Amino acid sequence: xxxxxxxxxxxxxxxxxxxxxxxxxxxxxxxxxxxxxxxxxxxxxxxxxxxxxxxxxxxxxxxxxxxxxxxxxxxxxxxxxxxxxxxxxxxxxxxxxxxxxxxxxxxxxxxxxxxxxxxxxxxxxxxxxxxxxxxxxxxxxxxxxxxxxxxxxxxxxxxxxxxxxxxxxxxxxxxxxxxxxxxxxxxxxxxxxxxxxxxxxxxxxxxxxxxxxxxxxxxxxxxxxxxxxxxxxxxxxxxxxxxxxxxxxxxxxxxxxxxxxxxxxxxxxxxxxxxxxxxxxxxxxxxxxxxxxxxxxxxxxxxxxxxxxxxxxxxxxxxxxxxxxxxxxxxxxxxxxxxxxxxxxxxxxxxxxxxxxxxxxxxxxxxxxxxxxxxxxxxxxxxxxxxxxxxxxxxxxxxxxxxxxxxxxxxxxxxxxxxxxxxxxxxxxxxxxxxxxxxxxxxxxxxxxxxxxx
Amino acid sequence: xxxxxxxxxxxxxxxxxxxxxxxxxxxxxxxxxxxxxxxxxxxxxxxxxxxxxxxxxxxxxxxxxxxxxxxxxxxxxxxxxxxxxxxxxxxxxxxxxxxxxxxxxxxxxxxxxxxxxxxxxxxxxxxxxxxxxxxxxxxxxxxxxxxxxxxxxxxxxxxxxxxxxxxxxxxxxxxxxxxxxxxxxxxxxxxxxxxxxxxxxxxxxxxxxxxxxxxxxxxxxxxxxxxxxxxxxxxxxxxxxxxxxxxxxxxxxxxxxxxxxxxxxxxxxxxxxxxxxxxxxxxxxxxxxxxxxxxxxxxxxxxxxxxxxxxxxxxxxxxxxxxxxxxxxxxxxxxxxxxxxxxxxxxxxxxxxxxxxxxxxxxxxxxxxxxxxxxxxxxxxxxxxxxxxxxxxxxxxxxxxxxxxxxxxxxxxxxxxxxxxxxxxxxxxxxxxxxxxxxxxxxxxxxxxxxxxx
Numbered sequence: 001x002x003x004x005x006x007x008x009x010x011x012x013x014x015x016x017x018x019x020x021x022x023x024x025x026x027x028x029x030x031x032x033x034x035x036x037x038x039x040x041x042x043x044x045x046x047x048x049x050x051x052x053x054x055x056x057x058x059x060x061x062x063x064x065x066x067x068x069x070x071x072x073x074x075x076x077x078x079x080x081x082x083x084x085x086x087x088x089x090x091x092x093x094x095x096x097x098x099x100x101x102x103x104x105x106x107x108x109x110x111x112x113x114x115x116x117x118x119x120x121x122x123x124x125x126x127x128x129x130x131x132x133x134x135x136x137x138x139x140x141x142x143x144x145x146x147x148x149x150x151x152x153x154x155x156x157x158x159x160x161x162x163x164x165x166x167x168x169x170x171x172x173x174x175x176x177x178x179x180x181x182x183x184x185x186x187x188x189x190x191x192x193x194x195x196x197x198x199x200x201x202x203x204x205x206x207x208x209x210x211x212x213x214x215x216x217x218x219x220x221x222x223x224x225x226x227x228x229x230x231x232x233x234x235x236x237x238x239x240x241x242x243x244x245x246x247x248x249x250x251x252x253x254x255x256x257x258x259x260x261x262x263x264x265x266x267x268x269x270x271x272x273x274x275x276x277x278x279x280x281x282x283x284x285x286x287x288x289x290x291x292x293x294x295x296x297x298x299x300x301x302x303x304x305x306x307x308x309x310x311x312x313x314x315x316x317x318x319x320x321x322x323x324x325x326x327x328x329x330x331x332x333x334x335x336x337x338x339x340x341x342x343x344x345x346x347x348x349x350x351x352x353x354x355x356x357x358x359x360x361x362x363x364x365x366x367x368x369x370x371x372x373x374x375x376x377x378x379x380x381x382x383x384x385x386x387x388x389x390x391x392x393x394x395x396x397x398x399x400x401x402x403x404x405x406x407x408x409x410x411x412x413x414x415x416x417x418x419x420x421x422x423x424x425x426x427x428x429x430x431x432x433x434x435x436x437x438x439x440x441x442x443x444x445x446x447x448x449x450x451x452x453x454x
Numbered sequence: 455x456x457x458x459x460x461x462x463x464x465x466x467x468x469x470x471x472x473x474x475x476x477x478x479x480x481x482x483x484x485x486x487x488x489x490x491x492x493x494x495x496x497x498x499x500x501x502x503x504x505x506x507x508x509x510x511x512x513x514x515x516x517x518x519x520x521x522x523x524x525x526x527x528x529x530x531x532x533x534x535x536x537x538x539x540x541x542x543x544x545x546x547x548x549x550x551x552x553x554x555x556x557x558x559x560x561x562x563x564x565x566x567x568x569x570x571x572x573x574x575x576x577x578x579x580x581x582x583x584x585x586x587x588x589x590x591x592x593x594x595x596x597x598x599x600x601x602x603x604x605x606x607x608x609x610x611x612x613x614x615x616x617x618x619x620x621x622x623x624x625x626x627x628x629x630x631x632x633x634x635x636x637x638x639x640x641x642x643x644x645x646x647x648x649x650x651x652x653x654x655x656x657x658x659x660x661x662x663x664x665x666x667x668x669x670x671x672x673x674x675x676x677x678x679x680x681x682x683x684x685x686x687x688x689x690x691x692x693x694x695x696x697x698x699x700x701x702x703x704x705x706x707x708x709x710x711x712x713x714x715x716x717x718x719x720x721x722x723x724x725x726x727x728x729x730x731x732x733x734x735x736x737x738x739x740x741x742x743x744x745x746x747x748x749x750x751x752x753x754x755x756x757x758x759x760x761x762x763x764x765x766x767x768x769x770x771x772x773x774x775x776x777x778x779x780x781x782x783x784x785x786x787x788x789x790x791x792x793x794x795x796x797x798x799x800x801x802x803x804x805x806x807x808x809x810x811x812x813x814x815x816x817x818x819x820x821x822x823x824x825x826x827x828x829x830x831x832x833x834x835x836x837x838x839x840x841x842x843x844x845x846x847x848x849x850x851x852x853x854x855x856x857x858x859x860x861x862x863x864x865x866x867x868x869x870x871x872x873x874x875x876x877x878x879x880x881x882x883x884x885x886x887x888x889x890x891x892x893x894x895x896x897x898x899x900x901x902x903x904x905x906x907x908x
Contacts, residue, residue, distance in 0.1 A: 031763035091765055094663070153763055194667060198764035207728030209548070209880040212751040213648060213850025216779050217734030217743035218718075219727055223752035224688060231685035234678065264672075273673055274661030278804030280671030289671035297666045298677035299767050300758030305775050309485035309607055310652035310812055311545055312777050312850075313753050313879055321759050323766050325670050350732030358764055396667025396766075425767055426663040 011129060013433070019128070021105035023121045024114035030065060030088035030153035039065040039149045042087050046147060053131040055145070060165060062157030065149030069168060072131055072143040078451050080142040082171035082408050085124035085178065086151035089116040090425045097427035110432045119424035120151065122431035123177045123416050126439040133444060140451020144171060151178070154360010155400040162407040173373040173450060174410030176401055177443070179394050180418025187381035187389040187442070190414040191369055194294070195326030196397035197336040197361035201226070201343055204317045204352045212312040220350030222318040223303050229346045230320055233296055238281045240296045242342045250329040252292060259369055259391045262287045272421045291393035295325045296339065325397060332361035362399020365412065372453050373411040380445035384438055465583060467887070473582070475559035477575045478568035484519060484542035484607035493519040493603045496541050500601060507585045509599070514619060516611030519603030523622060526585055526597040532905050534596040536625035536862050539578035539632065540605035543570035544879045551881035564886045573878035574605065576885035577631050577870050580893040587898060594905020598625060605632070608814010609854040616861040627827040627904060628864030630855055633848050634872025641835035641843040641896070644868040645823055648748070649780030650851035651790040651815035655680070655797055656808045658771045666766040674804030676772040677757050683800045684774055687750055692736045694750045696796045704783040706746060713823055713845045716741045726875045745847035749779045750793065779851060786815035816853020825865040826907050834899035838892055
């Protein structure tokens with residue numbers, strides 16, 4: 001068995017630590033346009049690492065961050081497995097909340113802290129280790145490992161290359177290792193993710209910041225206009241107040257619902273968040289709200305003074321960041337246009353409103369539980385964890401997922417070792433060695449079971 | 455006449471430039487607790503400057519920035535004039551909007567740019583020059599020049615010392631040179647200012663920033679809660695939606711109204727602000743809204759992501775800065791308590807709301823137009839400008855004004871050379887030499903006329 005080698009024979013803990021530390025040290029924040037040199041360094045490191053495993057590596061370049069495809073041929077006649085990861089990460093702010101440098105691995109017992117520790121360098125790490133484990137063998141699948149660098153910023157380059165690289169991406173199974181499970185002891189297969197579309201709203205008022213005594217009461221304050229409009233985006237019951245927002249929403253079939261465990265553990269939730277369940281549409285239960293209903297969340301508002309004490313200013317402008325999470329049948333562009341129209345219709349005289357719909361939107365995606373890939377993954381999970389997987393959905397989004405599925409022709413298989421408590425997209429992101437090992441074992445076992453199916 | 459010496463005999467333009475440049479170079483931002491050493495340096499410079507004019511100088515120290523009182527005795531039996539200025543300034547952010555370093559004087563033709571160029575170092579400068587002009591003479595008034603360093607942050611130290619220093623502050627006339635006029639060609643006497651009280655609102659939600667996909671729809675987002683509550687602070691017609699906010703408001707008498715020029719020049723306004731009149735209570739005309747009605751302005755909102763692109767985060771907290779401007783008979787503490795109660799009553803489950811009422815609040819103030827001081831000032835203005843002054847109110851606030859009037863026992867005289875276009879409290883604040891000279895002339899002439907009255 002491949003998986004018996006991990007940490008015992010082939011890899012020592014030191015080697016895994018070193019690989020993790022190297023990987024997270026690259027400041028690959030894809031929303032930062034000045035970070036491109038870091039992406040180049042990271043891809044050079046990935047290329048060297050994968051070539052040392054005997055994989056052939058090609059680098060694809062678009063306008064943004066380079067994309068890497070490593071291939072490792074399997075036994076003749078074996079199926080092709082395309083594995084997807086990303087090497088880019090979220091911004092690190094608020095930086096003051098990090099207990100350690102986000103780009104320097106901090107290892108404390110079994111825990112590993114860094115930006116990207118889980119999302120997605122930590123989950124990419126065990127895929128790299130799996131290829132290393134298969135070095136010199138003829139695996140039971142042809143392996144293609146695709147690692148892109150713009151997942152957190154709309155996968156723009158990969159999106160543009162999907163058609164051109166269709167041949168190289170062809171696969172029987174398209175595995176996305178960028179999600180997780182609800183509890184450490186129960187593995188999970190993710191049968192669907194929400195879609196996403198992002199908007200930036202800018203309200204501009206006076207041509208310069210003004211004194212709030214001299215001008216208070218006689219000039220439209222962009223902050224007043226913005227809070228009024230943003231407050232109108234939700235109704236009292238927590239539903240989204242944008243006309244037409246729910247028009248395309250299709251709720252799941254009874255068959256789909258019966259497979260899902262829709263219970264929610266509020267104690268677990270409160271342990272992580274410090275708060276009870278809240279937000280969203282009060283009409284629905286928490287798990288339904290998170291998995292099966294769309295949302296509109298404010299991700300940031302900034303305008304005027306924010307320092308100590310007070311500053312008597314009416315700011316010239318204020319900005320809000322919004323993302324909508326979407327469910328099957330909702331079209332991201334159409335939904336964003338509805339939100340944009342709702343906002344612009346409510347801009348008062350004396351304010352110039354601008355709404356930018358960001359590229360890199362994505363539709364919701366669903367996988368059938370009855371595919372050979374899901375069966376192989378479920379078998380592998382039961383073997384590694386000693387318990388069959390839960391079937392879950394994910395409230396988060398991987399916009400490239402449905403498009404990659406379409407371009408590759410492979411059945412979608414989404415899973416991972418993430419836990420809700422990993423602090424992804426937040427300060428002090430972390431993972432642990434135990435789960436990296438479980439991920440490694442599961443991936444190699446799945447490759448075996450996929451080979452057996454043929 | 456004293457005023458004939460300015461720039462021709464006693465002062466060259468170079469000397470005035472040098473004095474201005476020195477004064478604005480001190481980074482005396484009173485809301486920044488780390489700026490105290492700058493305050494000390496500035497006061498040492500003021501002390502040396504005033505002592506070189508033959509004034510006796512004492513420095514008062516409380517917990518915050520030091521306060522300076524310079525005295526210059528006048529002819530025996532002459533009245534006492536207390537002049538008030540402040541050497542502290544507003545914060546400089548947004549720093550990127552400044553075309554030059556805010557703490558380095560930039561002189562372009564007749565214009566002088568710097569933080570504090572007008573408010574209040576520029577207006578304090580001509581008082582210093584006036585004392586210099588009177589050096590070696592026995593002026594027709596006893597002069598007391600009080601310069602404090604916390605006006606922009608609540609005058610906390612001076613407030614605490616008012617009773618203890620009552621004797622030293624005794625005066626017949628208490629002149630506040632920290633306001634202005636509506637048009638360059640028409641001098642103005644300010645018969646009243648609005649009061650002020652400031653609040654900081656913090657809404658705390660989850661114990662850490664959370665991923666808006668994984669947690670979107672199941673946790674109360676502090677930004678949602680904040681925009682809902684902030685939007686509720688105003689009604690649709692622009693009036694303040696806080697119950698009881700207007701209860702104490704007293705509108706002016708017909709006599710007071712008849713003295714004021716309540717017209718407003720929208721072309722002038724739009725030239726400065728880039729926008730038409732807006733905001734405030736639509737029921738009232740612009741000048742009434744700005745002078746005679748209270749306001750509640752949002753001065754800042756900050757929470758979550760504000761950089762390029764998007765970040766799918768639900769922030770752990772969000773902060774808003776609020777100031778209320780008050781009219782006669784409104785009590786700042788009582789009004790702030792109403793606003794605080796309104797906000798806290800609307801905090802949803804899952805959010806912890808905190809409202810801090812800042813110290814340094816102040817009541818609105820009014821001066822009778824029928825005092826000997828106002829008559830002397832009006833005479834001086836007509837002499838210097840060649841036209842009698844307008845009687846105006848000021849939408850801004852000098853919280854110390856009513857208390858200083860009370861402690862000194864002097865009739866309040868508020869005036870200055872500020873113009874709405876000076877960008878005070880905003881980037882690229884400026885003044886001009888012509889107005890500094892007019893201010894100097896007016897101050898010296900007023901001193902003469904006040905002496906004649908006795």
